[in-house]
Amino acid sequence: MGQTVPSTCDTLIIGAGMSGLAAGIRLAQYDQNVVVLDRHALWGGLNSFYKKAGRPFDVGLHALTNYVDKGVRGKPLTRILRQLRIPYDALKLGQQWVSESAFPGVKLRFSNDFQLMRSEVAEKFPSQIDGFDRLSALLADYPSLPTAGMPVFARTRLAEFLTDEKLVDLLLLPILYYGSPTPHDIEWGSFVVLWKSLYEEGFARPQGGVRTILTLLRDRYKELGGQLHMRQGVAKLLHENGKAIGVVLDSGHEIRASRILSSAGLVETMALCGEALQEKFSEEKCAGEMTFVECISLLDTPLVDLGHDKTITFFNTTERLIYEAPEAAFDSRSGVICCPDHYDNQIPQHEPALRLTLRAHPQKWFDFTDEEYAATKESAWQAGHKAILPFAPDIRDHTVFVDTFTPRTVRQFTGHTRGVVYGSPIKSPDGTTELENLFLMGTDQGFLGIVGAMLSGIAMANVHALQASPS
Amino acid sequence: MTKEDIVLAIKDIIATIAPDEELDGLNNTDLLRDQIELDSMDFLDIVMELRKRYSVVVPEDSYGELATLDSCANYLEPFMAEKELKIGV
Numbered sequence: 001m002g003q004t005v006p007s008t009c010d011t012l013i014i015g016a017g018m019s020g021l022a023a024g025i026r027l028a029q030y031d032q033n034v035v036v037l038d039r040h041a042l043w044g045g046l047n048s049f050y051k052k053a054g055r056p057f058d059v060g061l062h063a064l065t066n067y068v069d070k071g072v073r074g075k076p077l078t079r080i081l082r083q084l085r086i087p088y089d090a091l092k093l094g095q096q097w098v099s100e101s102a103f104p105g106v107k108l109r110f111s112n113d114f115q116l117m118r119s120e121v122a123e124k125f126p127s128q129i130d131g132f133d134r135l136s137a138l139l140a141d142y143p144s145l146p147t148a149g150m151p152v153f154a155r156t157r158l159a160e161f162l163t164d165e166k167l168v169d170l171l172l173l174p175i176l177y178y179g180s181p182t183p184h185d186i187e188w189g190s191f192v193v194l195w196k197s198l199y200e201e202g203f204a205r206p207q208g209g210v211r212t213i214l215t216l217l218r219d220r221y222k223e224l225g226g227q228l229h230m231r232q233g234v235a236k237l238l239h240e241n242g243k244a245i246g247v248v249l250d251s252g253h254e255i256r257a258s259r260i261l262s263s264a265g266l267v268e269t270m271a272l273c274g275e276a277l278q279e280k281f282s283e284e285k286c287a288g289e290m291t292f293v294e295c296i297s298l299l300d301t302p303l304v305d306l307g308h309d310k311t312i313t314f315f316n317t318t319e320r321l322i323y324e325a326p327e328a329a330f331d332s333r334s335g336v337i338c339c340p341d342h343y344d345n346q347i348p349q350h351e352p353a354l355r356l357t358l359r360a361h362p363q364k365w366f367d368f369t370d371e372e373y374a375a376t377k378e379s380a381w382q383a384g385h386k387a388i389l390p391f392a393p394d395i396r397d398h399t400v401f402v403d404t405f406t407p408r409t410v411r412q413f414t415g416h417t418r419g420v421v422y423g424s425p426i427k428s429p430d431g432t433t434e435l436e437n438l439f440l441m442g443t444d445q446g447f448l449g450i451v452g453a454m455l456s457g458i459a460m461a462n463v464h465a466l467q468a469s470p471s
Numbered sequence: 472m473t474k475e476d477i478v479l480a481i482k483d484i485i486a487t488i489a490p491d492e493e494l495d496g497l498n499n500t501d502l503l504r505d506q507i508e509l510d511s512m513d514f515l516d517i518v519m520e521l522r523k524r525y526s527v528v529v530p531e532d533s534y535g536e537l538a539t540l541d542s543c544a545n546y547l548e549p550f551m552a553e554k555e556l557k558i559g560v
C-alpha cells in the first residue's frame with residue numbers, strides 16, 4: 001500500500017489468499033519481480049479475518065489440518081515451513097482435544113493420534129477392522145499429491161476394503177465437509193489427500209487464529225521485497241496467440257507479466273479471458289455448488305461448563321450421510337460444529353465461541369431481498385442450533401452475539417462464483433490452462449484448506465515460475 | 472574457490488534451506504538425500520541459491536550432478552573456481 005502499481009513484472013499473482021501469498025514468498029525469495037493483487041481490502045481470501053461490533057472474527061478457521069510435531073520430516077506442514085523459511089514455533093500451534101464424526105446412535109472419535117480412530121473402529125465395527133487396517137496401510141504409502149487421470153470416486157474404492165456402509169459414511173462425513181466439491185462423494189485423489197491431512201496428521205490451531213498465519217505470510221513476503229496491492233481487482237486478462245501477457249485492473253491500469261498465477265478459481269479466471277474461454281468454462285458447465293452458511297456464536301459460558309469437550313463434531317442427523325447442495329436456502333440435517341477454544345494452547349476467551357457450518361443453496365442467497373436475507377440468516381441459526389442438540393449443548397440462552405455469513409458473503413469478499421468454497425469439480429493437477437503462461441493454483445489446482453492452498457502456491461511457483469524461468 | 476570451499480558453500484546453502492538438519496556428520500560420498508531429509512523441492516532450492524549467491528545456473532537435466540557433496544564439487548568447480556566463498560548470506 002502506498003506503493004504505486006507497476007506496469008510490468010516477472011510474475012503476477014491474482015489473489016492474496018493462502019496460495020497467492022505462499023507463491024509470492026517463493027518468488028520474492030529468489031529475486032523475481034513479483035506482484036500480488038487482490039480486489040478485497042484485507043488479505044487472506046477464504047481464510048481472512050474481520051471485525052464486527054469491535055469483536056475480532058476469523059472467516060474460516062476451524063482447524064489447521066496436517067498437524068505434525070516439530071521436527072517431523074517430509075510432511076506437508078514441515079515442507080511448507082521449510083520452503084517459506086518460517087520457523088515452526090512461529091505458528092504457535094496448539095493441538096485439538098478430540099473430535100468426532102457422529103450419526104444417530106454411533107460416533108467415531110478421532111484425534112491427532114491415529115490409534116484413537118483405529119480403536120474406535122475395532123470396538124464399534126469389529127468385523128471391519130481388518131479392512132480398515134488394509135485401507136490405512138495402503139493410504140499411508142500413498143504420496144500426498146493429487147493425481148491426474150480418470151476420476152474414480154472414493155465410495156467405489158472404499159467398498160474394496162469396507163463392507164459396512166455406516167462405517168464408510170462415518171469416515172466420509174468429515175472428509176466431504178472439509179473438501180469435497182461434489183455431492184455425497186469425493187474423487188479418490190482428493191480423498192487420499194484429505195485422509196492424510198485429517199486423520200493421519202490432524203488438527204491444530206495457531207494461537208491468535210488465522211491472523212497469526214496471515215501476518216507471518218504477509219511480513220515474510222514484504223520483507224523479501226514482494227509487492228502486495230490490495231483493492232486492485234483484475235478486470236481482464238490479456239492474451240495473444242494463446243499466450244497470457246498481462247492484465248487490466250478495475251482502474252484501467254495495465255500490467256504486463258511474463259507469467260500469471262491465479263488463485264481466483266477455474267471459472268472465475270477463465271471469465272477474465274474473453275468470451276470464448278468464458279463460454280468454454282462457463283458457470284453452468286464448470287462451477288461447483290458446495291457452499292455453506294457459517295454461524296459464529298459468542299457465549300457467556302465456556303462450552304466445557306455446558307458439558308461439551310469436543311474440538312470439532314461432524315454431525316449427521318439422519319441414518320445415511322447427507323452432503324449435497326440443499327433445495328432450501330440451508331439444510332441443518334448435517335454439518336460441522338467447531339469449538340475454536342478447544343485446542344491446547346488457546347488463551348481463554350472472554351467470550352468463548354461456537355461455530356456452526358451448514359450446507360447452503362448456491363443461488364437462493366443472492367436473490368433474497370435484504371429483509372429476507374436477514375430473516376433467513378436468523379432462521380439458519382435457530383434451526384441449526386436446534387438440530388445439533390443430540391450432539392452439542394443448547395447454547396441459545398448463552399449467546400451474547402452472533403455473526404452469520406453466507407454464500408453471498410463469500411462471493412462478495414473472494415469473488416468465488418456462487419460463493420463456493422471448494423471450487424469447481426474440474427481440477428487442474430499440474431496447474432496448466434488453455435493459455436500458455438497462465439496457471440491455476442489453490443483450490444482449483446486440487447489442493448485445498450489452508451495447508452493445501454499454501455502447498456499448491458509453492459508447488460506452482462516452483463514448477464512454473466522458478467524451474468521454468470530462464471533468468 | 473577450491474573443491475573444499477565448494478563443499479562448504481553447499482553445506483552453507485543446505486543450512487539455510489534446512490535449518491533443522493544436523494550437518495556436522497555429512498560425508499562427501501554418500502547421497503545427500505540418504506544422509507539428511509532433502510526432497511525435490513529442497514534440491515530446487517539448492518539450485519536457486521547457487522544462482523542467487525554465485526550466479527551459477529544449473530540446468531534441470533543436470534540436477535543429478537548434485538547428488539553427493541563430491542559430485543557437487545566436481546560438477547561446480549569449472550563454474551565456481553573464480554568466485555568468492557560466501558557464508559551465511
Ligand SMILES: Cc1cc2nc3c(=O)[nH]c(=O)nc-3n(C[C@H](O)[C@H](O)[C@H](O)COP(=O)(O)OP(=O)(O)OC[C@H]3O[C@@H](n4cnc5c(N)ncnc54)[C@H](O)[C@@H]3O)c2cc1C
Pocket residue numbers: 014015016017018019020037038039040043044045046047059060061062063064065232233234235263264268292294410413414415416421441442443444448449450451453
Ligand atoms: C467458512 C470456511 C471455513 C473454512 N475452514 C477451514 C479450516 O478450518 N481449515 C482449513 O484448512 N481450511 C478452511 N477453509 C478453506 C480455506 O479457507 C481455503 O481452502 C483456502 O483459504 C483457499 O485458498 P486459495 O488461496 O486457494 O484461495 P482464496 O482464499 O479464495 O484466494 C483467492 C483470492 O483471489 C482474490 N481474487 C479473486 N478474483 C480476483 C480478481 N479478479 N482480481 C483480484 N483478486 C481476485 C480473492 O479476493 C481472494 O482473496 C474454510 C473456508 C471457509 C469459507
